[in-house]
Amino acid sequence: MKFVTSNTNPPAERLALITSLPQSAAEEGKSGVDQLYIKVLEQAFHDSHTDTSQRYLRFRAVVGTVLLIFNPLSTKGLSELLRHPTSHIRSTLRPLHSLLVPDDIEDPILTFHKSFPDFLTDPERCKDKWFLVEPTVHHTEILFFCLNLMKQKLKKNISNLDDYAILSEVEDLSARQQGHIGDTLEYAC
DSSP states (O other), rough: TTTTTSSSSSSHHHHHHHHHSOOEEEEEEEHHHHHHHHHHHHHHHHHSSOHHHHHHHHHHHHHHHHOOOOOOOOOHHHHHHHHHHHHHHHHHGGTTTTTTEESSSSSSEESSTTTTHHTEEEEEEOOOTTTTTOOHHHHHHHHHHHHHHHHHHOOTTTTTOOOTTOOGGTTHHHHHHHHHHHHHHHOOO
């Protein structure tokens, strides 16, 4: 439904794309949901005005991270981890609103269904190399993003506590942790 009711395309066009898919449950070894994912991905990048290779590199960096991180991050958190402007993260995710939730910049980004990450990470199902996310390669990239963030942000007494503070007596400890560490650095650590 979210794909059909897109704000950027006429619903009749989107519905026609879905209904034009082969009726067979398996065509050339593809399940019906795989064909739907391919159509959504093709449409998401069909009208983009950015350089093709750059667009797909950003897709794999952003969507690959969303799919493979162990604790979901928000758009803001992804921006901090990947060192991409929030606008780049949002422009990459916006056309995928039918596959990923939520739309709010502060909420963690999740997939609607587990079959989507399974599709994008399986070279037998996702034949298009531009969309394929290779877990071994991308986990290594995520590791380096995490290490770079820790190198940049970690410091002694990151929460600015008194030298002899007892943690159980610090009234605003969780607020300090959130303000000075945050979800992204916590994930990286």
